[in-house]
Amino acid sequence: MEFFQVFIELAQSTVRVSTPLILAALAGLFTERAGVFDIGLEGKMLGAAFAAGSVAYITQSVYMGLLAAVLVSVLLSLVHGYASITQRGSQIGSGVAINFVVAGSTVILGEAWFRQGGRTPALSADGRFGTIKLPFADALREVPFLGPFYSGLLSGHSPLTYLAFLMVPVSWWILYRTRFGLRLRAVGENPGAVDTAGISVIWLRYRAVICCGILCGVAGAYLSLAANAGFTKGMTAGKGYIALAALIFAKWRPKNILFACLLFGFLDAFAIRYQGYAFPLIGKVPVQLMQALPYILTVILLAGFIGKAIPPKAGGVPYVKER
Amino acid sequence: MSVPHAKLPAWAEYGLIPLVNLAVAFLISGLVVLIVGESPLEAAYHMINGAFGRGEYIGFTLYYTTPFIFTGLAGAVAFHCGLFNIGGEGQAYVGGIGVALACLAFDRTLPWYLVFPIAIAGAAFFGALWALIPGWLQARRGSHIVITTIMFNFIAASLMNYLLNKVFKPLGSMSLETRTFDTGGQLPKLDWLMSIFGLSVGSAPFNISFLLALLAAFGVWVLIWRTKLGYEMRTMGHSPAAARYAGIKESRIIIITMMISGGLAGMMALNPIMGEQFRMQLDFVQGAGFVGIAVALMGRSHPAGIIPAALLFGMLYQGGAEISFEMPSISRDMIVIIQGLVILFAGALEHMFRPAITRIVLGLSPKARDVAATKGA
Numbered sequence: 001m002e003f004f005q006v007f008i009e010l011a012q013s014t015v016r017v018s019t020p021l022i023l024a025a026l027a028g029l030f031t032e033r034a035g036v037f038d039i040g041l042e043g044k045m046l047g048a049a050f051a052a053g054s055v056a057y058i059t060q061s062v063y064m065g066l067l068a069a070v071l072v073s074v075l076l077s078l079v080h081g082y083a084s085i086t087q088r089g090s091q092i093g094s095g096v097a098i099n100f101v102v103a104g105s106t107v108i109l110g111e112a113w114f115r116q117g118g119r120t121p122a123l124s125a126d127g128r129f130g131t132i133k134l135p136f137a138d139a140l141r142e143v144p145f146l147g148p149f150y151s152g153l154l155s156g157h158s159p160l161t162y163l164a165f166l167m168v169p170v171s172w173w174i175l176y177r178t179r180f181g182l183r184l185r186a187v188g189e190n191p192g193a194v195d196t197a198g199i200s201v202i203w204l205r206y207r208a209v210i211c212c213g214i215l216c217g218v219a220g221a222y223l224s225l226a227a228n229a230g231f232t233k234g235m236t237a238g239k240g241y242i243a244l245a246a247l248i249f250a251k252w253r254p255k256n257i258l259f260a261c262l263l264f265g266f267l268d269a270f271a272i273r274y275q276g277y278a279f280p281l282i283g284k285v286p287v288q289l290m291q292a293l294p295y296i297l298t299v300i301l302l303a304g305f306i307g308k309a310i311p312p313k314a315g316g317v318p319y320v321k322e323r
Numbered sequence: 324m325s326v327p328h329a330k331l332p333a334w335a336e337y338g339l340i341p342l343v344n345l346a347v348a349f350l351i352s353g354l355v356v357l358i359v360g361e362s363p364l365e366a367a368y369h370m371i372n373g374a375f376g377r378g379e380y381i382g383f384t385l386y387y388t389t390p391f392i393f394t395g396l397a398g399a400v401a402f403h404c405g406l407f408n409i410g411g412e413g414q415a416y417v418g419g420i421g422v423a424l425a426c427l428a429f430d431r432t433l434p435w436y437l438v439f440p441i442a443i444a445g446a447a448f449f450g451a452l453w454a455l456i457p458g459w460l461q462a463r464r465g466s467h468i469v470i471t472t473i474m475f476n477f478i479a480a481s482l483m484n485y486l487l488n489k490v491f492k493p494l495g496s497m498s499l500e501t502r503t504f505d506t507g508g509q510l511p512k513l514d515w516l517m518s519i520f521g522l523s524v525g526s527a528p529f530n531i532s533f534l535l536a537l538l539a540a541f542g543v544w545v546l547i548w549r550t551k552l553g554y555e556m557r558t559m560g561h562s563p564a565a566a567r568y569a570g571i572k573e574s575r576i577i578i579i580t581m582m583i584s585g586g587l588a589g590m591m592a593l594n595p596i597m598g599e600q601f602r603m604q605l606d607f608v609q610g611a612g613f614v615g616i617a618v619a620l621m622g623r624s625h626p627a628g629i630i631p632a633a634l635l636f637g638m639l640y641q642g643g644a645e646i647s648f649e650m651p652s653i654s655r656d657m658i659v660i661i662q663g664l665v666i667l668f669a670g671a672l673e674h675m676f677r678p679a680i681t682r683i684v685l686g687l688s689p690k691a692r693d694v695a696a697t698k699g700a
Binding site for chain 2: 037039079082083084087088089090091092093094096097098099100101102103104105107108109111112118238241244245248286288289291292295296298299302303304311
């Protein structure tokens, strides 16, 4: 029974840690399937988290905070789009630049506006997302096995968490069952063919970049409005890069993204819980190894030792209509 | 591929365009200063004065410039081969192991001028090693160098955290650093160089690794433009298909390029470890690996451009420290913004102003127009 309890607790924190990863990885899925590489997920999330924290504090409204997060993130996405689609510049360079600009300006602006060392003031209950209690969660708590599972694991998360998990099938549906999705994937594989069919490659890629901005915005808002009560300096702490790793680990597919993010989230939750714990047979596992594991796994996958991750063919290549 | 724009004379190509891009980056940074409610002109004054106002300030500026030359060269060597090495940060970090091992082993028995070459070799070795794996993966397994080098930055951070915790930390110490090196592990300051110009270096840790950086810059110039290997690297960078057709071994060149790039990044570790702190600390790289990308982009991957670009960032770091001292609402994070904007405008949006500049330049000088007519689009 105790083992089961531990399992539920671990699973619960896995879900919490995975939420922003899922949103950010899905965000990356939209742009990268359209042929625009994006290593600026980290920066967009951070900018969104800051916007959410500041606006939610000023307006005392969590929805205004969410809206601000999405706006800022979309704006940053458009900068990335302008550089990499219209100006045909280096997509890597643009992503790195966005990460830097956001990392610096969130601290400078936060300090100038709130004077709390780069933090935004702590949010009251109105300024944050509460948790949703599923129906009968309390009544079913005592039921053996099913009770903890339902009330402990499925119930009691932030609405954004449910949204994140819902976005997995929704993204799948958009990408694989709509005309927009088909064209979006086509533009990432063979933009020339899409152009020949009379569809604007540029506009399609811009729409993909905007989709990415929206999802990154929600991911950022989750960090400062749901997981924490406000923004703290550098609060994404590499989550954008882990999401990028998850996206590659998932071979650019929505369903796999869910499992990759849950796996990386689980590693994180596990590392926090079992820090300094001596396991039978292996003994103490250094916490640093657990932290590095998502990256190591991604490298091994990329090397083709566990399956092969094949990126979209036209990924990273700006489209030139005529030569 | 056709040339999208008419060819510009060299002074416009290598002087005017980077300057305009830089000016825009600084203008936008000035806007941020305005938003914060401070005067951009005052900030600019403090920056220039803080970077060059006294001999000691110049010493600090050059101290900060040194690692950026190394990491800028590291980025440039990879660029020439068409590789985007974002792993400079991790390679520099791991390169620190080589420096620390050399110093810890010999600082009590050998003089610095014997420890220095061992430390250089160690830094280059470990840096190259950390770049070898992504290079090998790119060359042999086709995994994207950008992604693997990002991953290796994080793996390096975890690895170094572990090593400092479990291996390098002296017994009973709480802080994550090695013991302080004896005189054998301490590089001499370049006060004699400063005194030639009648300046005093003061407390600035401006040290001999600066000269090594200049030497490395010359070495990179020779490598890229005066050797067969450099020619093969540039061919690969321009057209992998042409390189393959010419019988150049693609994977060999990729791996060698990445090792040289990583070795250069690793040598950056000499400056903070042997030149200032005399011990290896947690996070001693301080983002120099990423600045290297900006430096390489700004310097157009040429050593003659990289040295002034590195100096610019050295000025930003030293002057930025001075600004944050004089104007508390502008912390050193301002540098991070400027750095990002420089990468954006000098890198990703490099061609944004080119059509306008081309029109103006070619309109102004009939001679340039003739050149464009013969060479151009």
